[in-house]
Amino acid sequence: MTKYLDLSIQQINELLKKKEIKPIDLVNECFERIENSDSNSFITLNKEEAIKRAHELENKEVDNLLFGLPIAVKDNIVTKNLRTTCASKILENFIPIYDAEVVRKINEKNMIIIGKTNMDEFAMGSTSQTSYFGVPLNPWNKTRVPGGSSGGSASCVSNRLAFLSLGSDTGGSIRQPSSYCGIVGMKPTYGRVSRYGLIAFASSLDQIGPMTRNVYENALLLNAISGHDDKDLTSSYREVEDYTRMIGEDVKGMKIAIPNYLVSDIVSSEVKNKLMEIVELLREAGVTVDFIDIEYLDKAVTLYQIIAMGEASSNLARFDGIRYGYSVENPQSADELYMKTRQEGFGKEVKRRIMVGSYLLSGENAKIYYDKALRIRDDMRKAFKDAFKKYDLIIGPVSTTVAYSLGEGLDDPLKTFMDDVLVIPVNMAGFPGMSVPMGFNKEHMPIGLHIIGDDFEEALMYKLAAFIEKKLNLNLDPRGGK
Amino acid sequence: MSDYKTTVGIEVHAELKTKTKIFSNSINGYGTTANSNVNVIDLGYPGTLPTLNEEVVNQAIKAALVLNCEINKNMHFDRKNYFYPDNPKNYQITQARTPIGVNGYVEIDLGDRKKKIRIHDIHIEEDTCKSIHHNNHSLLDFNRAGVPLVEIVTEADMNSSEEAVLYLEKLRELLLYADISDCKIEEGSMRCDCNVSISKTEKLGTKTEVKNIGSISNVGVAIEKEVARQKELLEKGETFHEETRRFDDKTNQTILMRVKETGNDYRYFPEPDIPFVRLTDEMIERVKKTIPMLAEERRTNYLNRGISLLNANKIIQNRNLSDYLNKFLDTDINLVIASNLLLGDIQFYLNKHNTTIDKTKLTDDKFIDIVKKLDEGKINNKVFKDIIDDIMEKDTTVDEIISEKGIKIISDPNAILEVIRDILAKNEASVKDYKAGNTRASKFLMGQIMKETKGSLSPEIVNKLLIEELDK
Numbered sequence: 001m002t003k004y005l006d007l008s009i010q011q012i013n014e015l016l017k018k019k020e021i022k023p024i025d026l027v028n029e030c031f032e033r034i035e036n037s038d039s040n041s042f043i044t045l046n047k048e049e050a051i052k053r054a055h056e057l058e059n060k061e062v063d064n065l066l067f068g069l070p071i072a073v074k075d076n077i078v079t080k081n082l083r084t085t086c087a088s089k090i091l092e093n094f095i096p097i098y099d100a101e102v103v104r105k106i107n108e109k110n111m112i113i114i115g116k117t118n119m120d121e122f123a124m125g126s127t128s129q130t131s132y133f134g135v136p137l138n139p140w141n142k143t144r145v146p147g148g149s150s151g152g153s154a155s156c157v158s159n160r161l162a163f164l165s166l167g168s169d170t171g172g173s174i175r176q177p178s179s180y181c182g183i184v185g186m187k188p189t190y191g192r193v194s195r196y197g198l199i200a201f202a203s204s205l206d207q208i209g210p211m212t213r214n215v216y217e218n219a220l221l222l223n224a225i226s227g228h229d230d231k232d233l234t235s236s237y238r239e240v241e242d243y244t245r246m247i248g249e250d251v252k253g254m255k256i257a258i259p260n261y262l263v264s265d266i267v268s269s270e271v272k273n274k275l276m277e278i279v280e281l282l283r284e285a286g287v288t289v290d291f292i293d294i295e296y297l298d299k300a301v302t303l304y305q306i307i308a309m310g311e312a313s314s315n316l317a318r319f320d321g322i323r324y325g326y327s328v329e330n331p332q333s334a335d336e337l338y339m340k341t342r343q344e345g346f347g348k349e350v351k352r353r354i355m356v357g358s359y360l361l362s363g364e365n366a367k368i369y370y371d372k373a374l375r376i377r378d379d380m381r382k383a384f385k386d387a388f389k390k391y392d393l394i395i396g397p398v399s400t401t402v403a404y405s406l407g408e409g410l411d412d413p414l415k416t417f418m419d420d421v422l423v424i425p426v427n428m429a430g431f432p433g434m435s436v437p438m439g440f441n442k443e444h445m446p447i448g449l450h451i452i453g454d455d456f457e458e459a460l461m462y463k464l465a466a467f468i469e470k471k472l473n474l475n476l477d478p479r480g481g482k
Numbered sequence: 483m484s485d486y487k488t489t490v491g492i493e494v495h496a497e498l499k500t501k502t503k504i505f506s507n508s509i510n511g512y513g514t515t516a517n518s519n520v521n522v523i524d525l526g527y528p529g530t531l532p533t534l535n536e537e538v539v540n541q542a543i544k545a546a547l548v549l550n551c552e553i554n555k556n557m558h559f560d561r562k563n564y565f566y567p568d569n570p571k572n573y574q575i576t577q578a579r580t581p582i583g584v585n586g587y588v589e590i591d592l593g594d595r596k597k598k599i600r601i602h603d604i605h606i607e608e609d610t611c612k613s614i615h616h617n618n619h620s621l622l623d624f625n626r627a628g629v630p631l632v633e634i635v636t637e638a639d640m641n642s643s644e645e646a647v648l649y650l651e652k653l654r655e656l657l658l659y660a661d662i663s664d665c666k667i668e669e670g671s672m673r674c675d676c677n678v679s680i681s682k683t684e685k686l687g688t689k690t691e692v693k694n695i696g697s698i699s700n701v702g703v704a705i706e707k708e709v710a711r712q713k714e715l716l717e718k719g720e721t722f723h724e725e726t727r728r729f730d731d732k733t734n735q736t737i738l739m740r741v742k743e744t745g746n747d748y749r750y751f752p753e754p755d756i757p758f759v760r761l762t763d764e765m766i767e768r769v770k771k772t773i774p775m776l777a778e779e780r781r782t783n784y785l786n787r788g789i790s791l792l793n794a795n796k797i798i799q800n801r802n803l804s805d806y807l808n809k810f811l812d813t814d815i816n817l818v819i820a821s822n823l824l825l826g827d828i829q830f831y832l833n834k835h836n837t838t839i840d841k842t843k844l845t846d847d848k849f850i851d852i853v854k855k856l857d858e859g860k861i862n863n864k865v866f867k868d869i870i871d872d873i874m875e876k877d878t879t880v881d882e883i884i885s886e887k888g889i890k891i892i893s894d895p896n897a898i899l900e901v902i903r904d905i906l907a908k909n910e911a912s913v914k915d916y917k918a919g920n921t922r923a924s925k926f927l928m929g930q931i932m933k934e935t936k937g938s939l940s941p942e943i944v945n946k947l948l949i950e951e952l953d954k
Contacts, residue, residue: 078529098522100529197529204754232531233756311754314563317572318526334567361563361749370751
C-alpha cells in the first residue's frame with residue numbers, strides 16, 4: 001500500500017514535478033483509504049469526477065504547491081453538479097447549479113475535490129451528531145465525537161483520508177473539531193474568505209477556513225482561498241498576503257495575553273495544565289505572557305445564541321419545498337406545503353434553533369434581544385481591540401475538555417453551547433482564531449491551543465503556531481498507535 | 483347627521499428604471515418570456531448573497547430629492563420575514579429602520595389653495611415574483627423577483643378622493659419626469675394601496691386598506707366606495723375590524739381580502755449580508771445634477787411663453803412632446819404656435835402612424851422654419867396640413883417641399899397687393915357694395931383671393947391688406 005498521504009505537501013509536490021507520481025495516484029490512495037475506513041467522514045464522494053479531473057491534470061504544468069492535491073469540502077459549501085446536503089434530509093437530493101467562490105478558487109489551483117464531508121445539520125451543533133447521515137467518528141477514539149460542526153472535515157484530515165479540507169466556523173465549528181481531532185484549523189478574519197456559496201447559518205458570523213495536518217499547509221490553503229469577492233459585500237478589499245511568510249521566525253519578544261476567563265473554573269484541569277505548559281515553553285523562548293481581563297467574554301454565549309439563532313431562523317426560511325430540496329407530496333395548501341416540508345425535512349436541533357430564533361426576533365423581542373446583542377457585541381469587540389493595543393496575540397484553550405463520548409450532551413442543548421464558550425467570542429468580534437495541537441490528555445486524546453489574532457493578523461498567528469508545533473513535535477497521526 | 487371627515491394615507495410602490503435588478507445582475511425588464519431574467523440570486527438559491535446595484539441607490543436618492551425628503555446618509559437594509567410562495571427567500575430585503583428618505587412632501591394644487599401632502603418615508607426594497615394561477619396550480623415567474631422598488635408612504639394627510647387623485651397624479655408626474663419610474667399602473671410598475679378611514683371626531687376611525695387598484699381615477703372611485711361603505715356600517719351602528727380589501731373594477735366595489743391580524747409580525751432585523759451604505763454629500767450632489775427639468779418648472783416656462791394652462795398641461799402629460807418642445811425654450815420662436823403644432827397636426831400624425839417624434843424626419847431646423855413661416859404669415863395652417871407628411875418623411879427642407887408641391891408662397895406684401903388689386907378690379911360690384919357699407923362684401927372678396935392663391939396666403943395678412951385697400 002502506498003503512503004503518499006503520509007508525506008508532506010512539499011514532498012508530494014517534488015514527486016509530481018519530477019513526474020514520479022501523477023495526481024491520479026493521490027486520488028486513488030485517498031479513495032482506497034476512504035473506502036476502507038469506517039469513520040463516516042463523508043456524506044458524498046466525488047470519485048468519478050475526481051478521477052477524471054486527475055487525468056486532466058496530467059497534461060498540465062505543476063504550477064503551485066497545492067497542484068493535484070485531493071481536498072475534502074464541508075457539505076454546506078455548494079459544488080456544481082455535486083450533491084450538497086448540509087447533512088439535512090431537506091437537501092438530501094440537492095444538486096447545486098453553481099460553485100461557491102472558494103470552490104472556484106481551489107479548482108483554479110488545480111486541487112481535486114474528493115468528496116463532501118459530514119457535519120452537524122446546517123452546521124448547528126458541536127459534535128456532528130445532528131447529521132442526518134450519521135455521526136462521523138473521532139480517529140483517536142471511535143467512541144468519541146469528532147467535534148463539530150465540521151466534524152467530517154476534521155476527522156478525514158486527522159485520519160489521513162485527505163490532505164486538506166475546508167470547514168466553516170460560525171461559533172467554533174472549525175477550531176473545536178480541529179482540537180478534538182488533533183489537526184490545525186483556522187477561522188480567518190470575517191471577510192477574508194468569500195462566503196458566496198456557503199449555505200448560510202448565521203451570516204454575520206459564518207466564515208470558511210482551512211483544516212490541515214500542520215501549520216504550513218494551513219497557511220498555504222488560506223493563501224489559496226482568501227481574497228476579495230465582488231459577489232460577497234461583506235468580503236474585505238484588503239490585499240491577500242503570503243500567510244506562510246512568517247513561519248519559522250523567532251518568537252522572542254512577542255507579547256501574548258491570556259484572558260483570565262479562558263482559564264477560569266469552566267475549563268477542566270487537564271486542559272488548563274496543558275496550557276500552563278505552553279505558557280512555560282513560551283516564556284522560556286522569550287515571549288511575554290500576561291493574564292488579563294477582557295470584558296463581556298462571559299456574555300458571549302448568550303449573545304451568540306441571540307444573533308446566531310435569529311439570523312438562522314431567517315436564513316433557513318428559504319427551504320420551503322418550492323424551488324429545491326425536499327418537498328412533501330400532494331400538499332393541500334401552501335401553508336401545508338411549508339409546514340410538512342419543514343417538519344419532515346429538518347432535524348430536531350435545527351427546528352429548535354429556528355423556533356428560538358423566530359421568537360427572539362418576534363415583535364418587541366427584536367429590540368430587547370437582538371439589538372441589544374449587537375450593541376454588546378460592539379463593546380466586546382472594543383474590549384478585544386484594547387487588548388490588541390498591548391499584545392500581539394491572545395491565547396487560551398479551544399475547548400474546556402477533550403472530545404467526549406458519543407451520545408453525551410445530545411439531550412442538553414445548553415451543554416454544547418457551554419463547550420463553545422471559549423471559541424464563540426472570536427466569531428462575535430470578527431477576529432481570526434485558530435486551533436493548533438498542544439498535546440494529549442491521559443487518555444491520549446488531543447488538546448488544542450487557541451490562538452486569537454487582531455483583524456487580518458493570520459500570518460502572525462501562524463508564526464506562533466508553527467513555533468509551538470515545532471517545539472512540541474507531537475505525533476499527530478492517530479494510526480501511530482501510541 | 484353631521485359629516486364624517488375622510489382621512490386617506492397612501493402607499494405607492496414604484497419600480498425603478500434600472501438596467502439590472504437590485505441585488506443581482508439579471509436584467510430588469512418587463513414583458514419578456516417568463517423566467518428568462520433569472521439567476522441563482524433571484525431564486526433565493528442556497529449559498530447566494532445579494533450585491534447592491536449602485537444605479538438603484540442613485541435612483542432612490544433622486545426620488546428622495548424630488549419628494550423633498552431628508553436623506554438618511556447612513557442607511558442599511560433590513561429583512562422582512564414572511565412565508566409566501568412569491569417571496570423566494572421567504573424574507574424580503576427592504577428598509578425598515580433607515581429608509582433612504584424621510585419627512586418629505588408633495589404639493590398639490592386644490593385650485594383655490596395649495597396643500598402639502600407629507601411623505602412619511604421613502605424606502606428601497608426588492609419586488610417579489612409574480613404568481614399566475616392556472617388550472618388549480620400556481621405558477622411563479624421570477625423575472626420580477628428582485629426588481630428594484632421604492633415604497634413611498636404618505637402621512638394620513640388627504641381628506642377626499644379628489645386630494646388622493648391629485649396627489650397620485652402629482653407623484654406620478656414627479657417620478658416620470660425625474661426618470662425614476664415609468665409609472666405604468668397597468669403593467670404594475672406603479673401600485674397604489676390606500677388606507678381609508680372616516681370619523682366624526684378628531685380621533686381617526688378604524689381604517690381599511692384598499693389594494694389592487696388599476697388606475698389613478700379608480701383610486702378615486704375606490705376611496706368613494708369605501709367611504710360610503712364605512713358610513714353605511716357606522717350609521718347602522720356596526721363596528722368593523724382593520725382589514726385589507728381589493729378594488730374590483732368590474733363591479734366598482736371593494737371586496738374583503740383578509741382581516742388584519744393583530745400585530746402582524748415580520749420579525750424585522752438588519753440584513754447582515756449588506757453592510758451599511760454611506761451616502762456622501764458629493765454622491766447626492768452628483769445625483770441632483772442628473773435630475774431633468776421637472777413638470778412644475780416646465781409648466782411655469784410654458785405659461786411664461788404665453789401657452790395656455792390647458793395646453794401646457796396637455797404637453798406635460800406627454801413627456802416626449804414636452805421634451806421636444808423644451809429644445810426650443812432657448813430660441814425666440816413663437817412657442818404658442820409651436821405647442822399648437824405639437825398638440826395638433828404633429829400629434830395627430832404621430833398617433834396615426836404609431837410613431838414618436840424622434841423617429842420622424844422632423845429636424846429641429848425644419849421645426850423652427852415652420853413655426854417662423856407660420857408666425858410671419860408666410861404659410862398658413864392649411865398649407866402645413868398639406869405638407870406635413872412630407873415634412874415628417876422626407877429629408878428635404880421646408881422650402882424644397884413647398885416648391886415640390888407647387889405651392890406658391892407669396893410673401894412679398896407688394897405681390898400680395900397685386901393679387902388683391904387684380905381681384906378688386908375683377909369684382910367692382912362687390913367693391914361698391916363694401917363702400918356702400920355692406921361689410922360682408924369683404925368676405926366674398928377674401929374668398930376670391932384665397933381661391934386664386936390656393937390658400938397659400940395667411941388670411942390675417944390678406945385680410946389686413948384687403949381692408950386697407952378697400953378703405954383707401
